[in-house]
Amino acid sequence: MAMTITKYTRWRCFAGYWLQSLCTSSMNLFSLFAIPLMTDCNWTNEQFSAAYTIYMVTYCAVGFFGGILTERFGPRKTLYCAMLFYVSGWFLAGFADNLPQLYLTFGLGIGIGGGIMYAACLPTTLKWFPDKTGIISGLAMTGATVGPIVFAPFVADFIEKIGPQNTLHLLGIIFFIFLSSTLWMITSCPLNWRPKNLQERSEITTEIKTNSFTPLQMLKTPIFWLLFIIFIAPTATGTMLVSAVSPIAQRQLGQTAMFGAFCVSVLTCGSLTGRVLFGLIYDKLKSRRSLALVLLINLIAMLMLTVASNSSLFLLSIFLCGISFGSILVVIAPTVLLLFGGEHYNSNYGLMFMGYGLGALIGPWLAANSYDATGGYWPCFVSSAVLAAIGLLMVFFTRRAALRLRTK
Numbered sequence: 001m002a003m004t005i006t007k008y009t010r011w012r013c014f015a016g017y018w019l020q021s022l023c024t025s026s027m028n029l030f031s032l033f034a035i036p037l038m039t040d041c042n043w044t045n046e047q048f049s050a051a052y053t054i055y056m057v058t059y060c061a062v063g064f065f066g067g068i069l070t071e072r073f074g075p076r077k078t079l080y081c082a083m084l085f086y087v088s089g090w091f092l093a094g095f096a097d098n099l100p101q102l103y104l105t106f107g108l109g110i111g112i113g114g115g116i117m118y119a120a121c122l123p124t125t126l127k128w129f130p131d132k133t134g135i136i137s138g139l140a141m142t143g144a145t146v147g148p149i150v151f152a153p154f155v156a157d158f159i160e161k162i163g164p165q166n167t168l169h170l171l172g173i174i175f176f177i178f179l180s181s182t183l184w185m186i187t188s189c190p191l192n193w194r195p196k197n198l199q200e201r202s203e204i205t206t207e208i209k210t211n212s213f214t215p216l217q218m219l220k221t222p223i224f225w226l227l228f229i230i231f232i233a234p235t236a237t238g239t240m241l242v243s244a245v246s247p248i249a250q251r252q253l254g255q256t257a258m259f260g261a262f263c264v265s266v267l268t269c270g271s272l273t274g275r276v277l278f279g280l281i282y283d284k285l286k287s288r289r290s291l292a293l294v295l296l297i298n299l300i301a302m303l304m305l306t307v308a309s310n311s312s313l314f315l316l317s318i319f320l321c322g323i324s325f326g327s328i329l330v331v332i333a334p335t336v337l338l339l340f341g342g343e344h345y346n347s348n349y350g351l352m353f354m355g356y357g358l359g360a361l362i363g364p365w366l367a368a369n370s371y372d373a374t375g376g377y378w379p380c381f382v383s384s385a386v387l388a389a390i391g392l393l394m395v396f397f398t399r400r401a402a403l404r405l406r407t408k
Contacts, residue, residue: 005190005193007195009128009187010128010129010189010195012185012187013124013125013128013185013186013187013189014125014128014129014136014139014140015185016121016125016182016183016184016185016186017121017122017124017125017140017143017186018139018140018142018143019143019178019182019185020079020117020121020143020179020182020183020186021121021140021141021143021144021147022143022144022146022147022150022151022178023086023147023175023178023179024086024113024114024117024118024144024147025143025144025145025146025147025148026147026148026151026171026175029148029151029152029155029171030051030052030106032152032155032156032159033159033164033167033168034048036159036163036164037102037164040164040165041096041097041098043099043102047099048102050099050103050107051099051102051103051106051107052107052243053107053361053364054103054106054107054108054111055106055107055108055110055111055114056111056239056357056360056361057111057357057361058107058108058111058112058115059111059114059115059118059357060115060353060354060356060357060358060360061115061354061357062111062112062115062116062119062350063115063116063118063119063349063350063351063353063354064119064215064347064350064351064353064354065116065119065350066078066082066115066116066117066118066119066120066346066350067119067120067123067344067345067346067347067348067349067350067351068346068347068350069081069116069120070119070120070123070124070346070347071343071344071346071347074188075120075121075124075186075187075188076183076184076186076187078116078120079116079117079120079121079183079186080180080183081116082112082113082114082116082117082120083113083117083176083179083180083183084113085109085110085112085113085116086109086110086112086113086114086117086175086179087113087172087173087175087176087179088105088109088113088172089105089106089108089109089110089111089112089113089172090105090106090109090110090168090171090172090175091168091169091171091172091173091176092105092109092172093105093106093109093110093168093172094164094165094166094167094168094169094172095165118353119346119347119349119350119353120186120346121186122137122140122141122333122349123333123337123345123346123349124186124187124188124189124346125140125186126140126333126334126337126345127189127193127337127342127345128189128193130193130194130195131194131195132283133282133283133333133334133337133338134278134279134280134281134282134283134284134290134330134331134334135279135280135282135283136279137279137282137329137330137331137333137334138275138276138277138278138279138280138282138327138330139275139276139279141275141326141329141330142272142275142276145268145271145272145275145326146272148268149268155167155171158170189342191342191343192342212340212341212342212343212344213340213341213344213348214344215344215347215348215351218340218344218348218351219351221401221404221405222397222401222404223339223398223401223402223404223405224340224351224352226394226395226397226398226401227332227335227336227352227355227398228352228354228355229355229390229391229394230291230295230332230391230394230395230398231328231332231352231355231356231359232355232358232359232362232387232391233295233298233359233384233387233388233390233391234294234295234298234324234325234327234328234359234388234391235325235328235355235356235358235359235360235363236359236360236362236363236366236384236387237298237301237302237321237324237325237363237384237387237388238271238321238322238324238325238326238328238359238363239325239359239360239363239364240363240364240366240367240380240384241267241318241321241322241325241363242267242325243363243364243367244364244367244368245260245263245264245267245318246260246261246263246264247260247371248263248367248377249263249314251371251376251377252308252309252314252376252377253308253309253310253311253314255311259311263314263315263318266315266318266319266322267318267319267321267322267325268322269319269322270318270319270320270321270322270323270325270326271322271323271325271326272322272326273319273322273323273326274322274323274324274325274326274327274330275326275327275329275330277323277327278290278293278294278323278326278327278330278331279330281293281327282330282331282334287331287334287335287338287339287398288395288398288399288402290327290331291331291332291335291395291398292392292395294324294327294328294331295324295388295391295392295395296388296392297320297323297324297327298320298321298324298384298388298391299385299388299389299392300320301317301318301320301321301324302317302321302381302382302384302385302388303381303385304316304317304320305317305318305321305377305381306378306381306382306385329356332352333349336348336349336352337349339402339405362387363384366379366380366383366384367380370383
């Protein structure tokens, strides 16, 4: 039976993704459990942080398979199956009293569920908005920033009152109720669907139009690898600061832990700003210029951090880093749809998203090893600036590589 499409269908899908991202972004809250769980279970910082590494690798690795499942079974079936992994991971983590259990529940369970849901939700949502992919990409991803802000105070309060284990159980139940009542809103978009009032504007018609590429065909194109490399630089910078901005601020500037916490808020605000701002910028400048601007901001911010010896310059630097980190996902997602078509978009974007995973491994590793080796963070700032410069150079090769897709 054919689906009835109304003027509200695509906005319902957008709302479903935004609400879903409130929950799946809440993995950022796991840092609130660090000290209580390490104290209760006698784990070291290194042992506990390995759970996050397993989560991030899993989250990025399963995106491709999540895309395949979505294209074969549709987003709803895929999402509800992924939801079971996600909520079970949170609930069962409350029983974890040894490291293998922690890695299995948080690292693999939440990672599998969250990664598949992301691969099913974002590409599906963007297909409904061929006329405004940039701003929708930006607005949809704001949910991932708002989620930790909304849940953090409640989670911290629950940990204090009922303990970390019971709080994990409670979150699993809350997420189950919330996700099971909202995921139905996300619906498949018919191939090449267009809203009735869409006019063929010049900025749409002048863009390169291609046939839909399969994942294997996409992997054979030079522009995929250029974008993959470009994806790494802002991601490495962002995840480096997400994992270490507080100790960096305290050690580099001699500031207090309270100032370090404030830096986390500034980084989050920068990420939120970047997602909304570059949603608008993408619709105006399109892919290549938007990518160049993201990397330029990233490069400038990292160079500023190498000389940031006062609070004002440091805060401005991390705010700019937050903008580049938040905006790269906003720009990359519609770019993959534009270049490689919509038929295999879920799985294609899942492959591209592995670049995020690689950056997420590089960034925190640079920060930790930089301080261990030199007692400071300037080597990781310089390395990140070099990555941004390489990415900026890659942008200049994307135009010719994109033009070649016309013959595919």
